[in-house]
Structures are given as C-alpha cells and as structure tokens.
Amino acid sequence: MKTDKSNRLKPRLPRGLADRGGAEIAASERMLAKIREVYERYGFEPMETPFIEYTDALGKFLPDQDRPNEGVFSFKDDDEQWLSLRYDLTAPLARHVAEHFDALPKPFRSYRAGWVFRNEKPGPGRFRQFMQFDADTVGAASPAADAEMCMMMADAMEAVGVARGDYVIKVSSRKLLEGLREVLSGQSAIGDAQWLGVLRAIDKLDRLGPNGVFQLLTGGRKDESGDFTKGAGLAADGADRVMRFLGFCVDAAQARAFYAPDTSPGDLERDNFRRLERLEKTAGFGPTGAQALLDLKALAQFARAGGYDESRILIDRSVVRGLEYYTGPVFEAELTFKVPNEKGESVVFGSVGGGGRYDGLVGRFRGEDVPATGFSIGVSRLFSALKAVKSPIVTGLAEHGPVVVLVMDRERVEDYQRMASELRSAGIKAEMYLGQAGMKAQMKYADKRGSPLVIIQGENEKAKGEVEIKDLIEGARQATAIASHEEYKSARPAQFAVPEAKLVEAVHEALRRQGKA
RNA sequence: GCAGCCGUAGCUCAGUUGGUUAGAGCACCAGAUUGUGGAUCUGGGGGUCGGCGGUUCGAAUCCACCCGGCUGUACCA
Numbered sequence: 406m407k408t409d410k411s412n413r414l415k416p417r418l419p420r421g422l423a424d425r426g427g428a429e430i431a432a433s434e435r436m437l438a439k440i441r442e443v444y445e446r447y448g449f450e451p452m453e454t455p456f457i458e459y460t461d462a463l464g465k466f467l468p469d470q471d472r473p474n475e476g477v478f479s480f481k482d483d484d485e486q487w488l489s490l491r492y493d494l495t496a497p498l499a500r501h502v503a504e505h506f507d508a509l510p511k512p513f514r515s516y517r518a519g520w521v522f523r524n525e526k527p528g529p530g531r532f533r534q535f536m537q538f539d540a541d542t543v544g545a546a547s548p549a550a551d552a553e554m555c556m557m558m559a560d561a562m563e564a565v566g567v568a569r570g571d572y573v574i575k576v577s578s579r580k581l582l583e584g585l586r587e588v589l590s591g592q593s594a595i596g597d598a599q600w601l602g603v604l605r606a607i608d609k610l611d612r613l614g615p616n617g618v619f620q621l622l623t624g625g626r627k628d629e630s631g632d633f634t635k636g637a638g639l640a641a642d643g644a645d646r647v648m649r650f651l652g653f654c655v656d657a658a659q660a661r662a663f664y665a666p667d668t669s670p671g672d673l674e675r676d677n678f679r680r681l682e683r684l685e686k687t688a689g690f691g692p693t694g695a696q697a698l699l700d701l702k703a704l705a706q707f708a709r710a711g712g713y714d715e716s717r718i719l720i721d722r723s724v725v726r727g728l729e730y731y732t733g734p735v736f737e738a739e740l741t742f743k744v745p746n747e748k749g750e751s752v753v754f755g756s757v758g759g760g761g762r763y764d765g766l767v768g769r770f771r772g773e774d775v776p777a778t779g780f781s782i783g784v785s786r787l788f789s790a791l792k793a794v795k796s797p798i799v800t801g802l803a804e805h806g807p808v809v810v811l812v813m814d815r816e817r818v819e820d821y822q823r824m825a826s827e828l829r830s831a832g833i834k835a836e837m838y839l840g841q842a843g844m845k846a847q848m849k850y851a852d853k854r855g856s857p858l859v860i861i862q863g864e865n866e867k868a869k870g871e872v873e874i875k876d877l878i879e880g881a882r883q884a885t886a887i888a889s890h891e892e893y894k895s896a897r898p899a900q901f902a903v904p905e906a907k908l909v910e911a912v913h914e915a916l917r918r919q920g921k922a
Numbered sequence: 923g924c925a926g927c928c929g930u931a932g933c934u935c936a937g938u939u940g941g942u943u944a945g946a947g948c949a950c951c952a953g954a955u956u957g958u959g960g961a962u963c964u965g966g967g968g969g970u971c972g973g974c975g976g977u978u979c980g981a982a983u984c985c986a987c988c989c990g991g992c993u994g995u996a997c998c999a
Contacts, residue, residue: 417990420990420991463999464999476997476998476999477999492998492999493999496999523998523999525997525998526923526996526997526998528992528993529992605997633995634995634996729999730999811957811958813957843957844957844958845955845957845958845959846951846952846959847958847959848958848959849959850959851959852959852960853959856959859958859959861957861958863957864957865957873958875958875959877959880958880959880960881959881960883960884959884960884961885960885961887960887961888961888962889961889962890954890955890960890961890962891955893958893960893961894955894958897958898958898960900958
C-alpha cells in the first residue's frame, strides 16, 4: 500500500518515553534478578498491583478541571470516576494492604518492580515512564524494621556490583526537622506553608550550596537566567539556626561565601553515635526532635549489630527526601563515585533510591495509623550507574542470536524448516531465514542478528548429503587477514561440511568451541 | 510553568548579502561476485530544510505564531 507523502503517518514517540532493545532488556533483567535475590533472602515476598488506581487512592487531590493531568496522568472512567496511572508503588501498596488488612500476615513484607508514570518535564535520565523496585514492611513500628531496610538497600547495591565504599545509605528523620520547627516556632510561629518552603530550601542544599539555601530560607534567590525564586521568609536568626542544623557556620573569613561547612571535630566524625550526640548539642530540639534522636540511635545500634558500619549506613541530617508522607526515618542510597557530567566536570553520581517510614499512608483508608516503612530503587538510574562503573551485570555481552538456516533453494523451504526444528528440539536457538533476499543478504542478516553460525545447504551439498556450517565469529576473525576479495571469496573462512545426519551434533560442537553452549 | 539557546537525509554536519534542480561523510539498498557477512569500486533510494502563516519577483535563509530538543529555574505527591 502506498500512501501520499502529505498524509503519511509520522512514526514518533511522545516526549519523555523510550523504547528498549534486546540488549538493554537482558541487562536490566539480570540486574533486577540480583536485587530480587536479596529481597527474597530477607524474607520478602512478591506482590504486584495494576498500573491504574482511583485517583483519590493515590493520595493527592482530584485533578482540577483546567489541568486534569498536572503531574499525574488521569482520565475519567465510564462511571465518571477519576482514574490515574500510578506515580509510585507505595500508594498502591498502601491501598492493597488496607483493602486486605484482615487477611494479610502482619508485619506484611513484600516487594515489587514496576513501571510508574509522572507527567512532568522530562530530561536526560528523567522519563515520564520509569521503573521502580520497592520493598516494604507494613505493620512494624520498630526502628529494627527501618534498620533492616537500610541494610537490605546496602546489600542490594553490592549484589548488583557497586563496590563497598562506592555507595552509602544516608539516614535522617523527618522528626528531626519537625524538632527544628518546634524550636523555631518558639520564637515566632511557623505555618505549614512557610515550613514547606523551609523544607524545599533545605532539599536544594546539594545543588545551590549553603548560601543559596540561606537566600531561599529568607528573602529569595535570583538564578543565573534572572528568574527570581521567592524565599521562605524566615528572619535571619531563624535561617541561621537552620543553617547550623545543617552543619554550616558563618564563615569567619567572609571572603566569598557567608556560610562554610562547620569543621569542628564532631562534625567530621564518622561515627553515627557521636554524630547524634553532636546533633543533640548544637541543634537544640523540641520533644519531637528528641524522639527522632532516640529512633536514629536505635537504628544505628541495629545497623552496627548487623555488621554494617558507617561506610555503609551513615546518619546524615541533610537528607530530606519526599516531603509529603514520610513520618519518621528517611533514607537515601547515594553512589559516591564520580562521573563526568555534560560539561565534563567530575561529580558524584548521587541518589539511586530512597525511602522511609510512612505511618500515615495506610491509615488514610482506616481509622488508625498503621506503621510502615519501605524503600524504592530507581531502576533506570541505577542501571546507568552500573554502566558507569562497568559492572559485569550490565556490561556482559548480549545474548547471541539464533543459528540461521539459509534458504538456498526456494523449492526446499520445508527441508530448511525441518533443520531449524531439529536444532530447536536439541535446545539450540535457531531459525530459518524468512525474508526474500539472496544469499549475500542472508549472510548480512545473520551477521546483524549476532548469529554464531549459519547452516548452508545448496544443490551441491544436498547432492552429497551434507550441510555446510559456517562459524561467523571465527570467520570474521580470519577475514581481517584477507585483503583481496577474490581470496576472501575462495577461502570461505571458518566453514566446514558435515553429513546431514550429524547436523545437530556438529552445531553443538561448534557452539561449544565458541564457548556459547 | 517561566527564561535563554537550538531544529537541514536514519546519524554527524555544510549551505555565501534572500537567487538555478538543497549538498557531503557515515549508514542503508543493489551490482561488480549464477552460492558467502569483511575490504574495494560503481550505481541507487532517502529531504514538504520542524509546522503553519506572512514579507518578497524569488525564502533553508527575514518576520510572527505553534510544535519539538537542550540548558537553567520552578514543581516533583
């Protein structure tokens, strides 16, 4: 069918979405399998939910009429109810647990990998459909459950080939920040909206640096394109208090920056318990903060008892994480090795996953809070990290292609089909060439498919009751030494004949020589 | 969402002050080689110059709007 060019359909993908090829799928499956092994070993069981949920079950508000798809992809069911594509795996899990609460063993320990969707501006490494790999424990209030999450995340990192020392699980607590708010409110009340602004400012520490954060805590900040961001509106002494909580003090020199990292001995201490002591002394918390310190201390003790030292699980008060539903400890898996960015600068790879305690999420469906903790790995981000460190899990060669049976004589396709079937019955990946092209093109096809071998049986071989087997890998190697085409043609490198009856045996043997069977 | 930069073949890019039929390299297809993936040579296919309007005798080139990409920023449950 020929269509007029002017109305021909354009093949194109909406922005922020991507197709995946065989090599990437295989590598990603290997990675997921390693993570799955770790989760299973900890006693978690698989559980999945669908891509679509009622919008209200996902935890936010109904889409508004003007912009129904802001952030989340939404549409109306035929009964006028709003449905949405899930944007994480935690809210659907909470829905599932609440729905089957009485039937589930508690604590309920489950894991799942799945696609999630966010209708946001995509960028390099940021898609509108991406995969997360979650594990959650619902019904356990003990910090032991949180500690276990951190340990499991650390194990998962090592299982996929991130060396110890190349990652760290950073831990803080939403309650620490709440304690800070209590102290600040002692001077002047801080409303929810203003507090949200403070949290957002803190969250930008890694990107904007201490002085950028200070600006956002107070009046506001102008970025390099001249755009102005309104600040949280704290008074200078309040903002100073926040900065000191984050581990910064006024730069004595005041040369270029107002704030510099606090380099007092306690702050450089790589010991979770001393870090907590110092935090208690310098920050000055209200009752909620005091509780957070107890939680974190317990978590640190569990980690130490499990043999996970500060090179793997480290208390770090600058971790903020998702601002909405976390209620206690929060964690972040950070890769600490450096990679070149687009500008050629060397930067740490950064976060590949995170999580925390969300005691209120299941409770939205019930009368009471249900304690829960979990974490999520950003699969594609971890995947690109593994490529950066050349983990064997993702750099391993792609699966080889099928043995291709060439169609030399169109009258005899049944014979070729039978050969392919024989090879398959023997467990060998094989196919008969299904296109229309001649032999040369068939060879090119086999080459492109990554075939280890092709099977050739034209008139000559048939007459002798033989088949030719050509080793494409060895052939390519030999070809580099051949300059003229005449020689190349007559040499027929890496090719040999076997009796027709010995086809399967000979193919097995040839694959073995290649180390592929 | 806001701001800046950018859109020419599948890819990387040329294209003069606005002036014939818009080019190159790589990739792709075919032939040289009635039956051999490489190399070489020859030939071929592929473009509504992101889209739609406007200015002009004439637009890839100038203008307006739209779409897409990149960067920064905002948002990120």
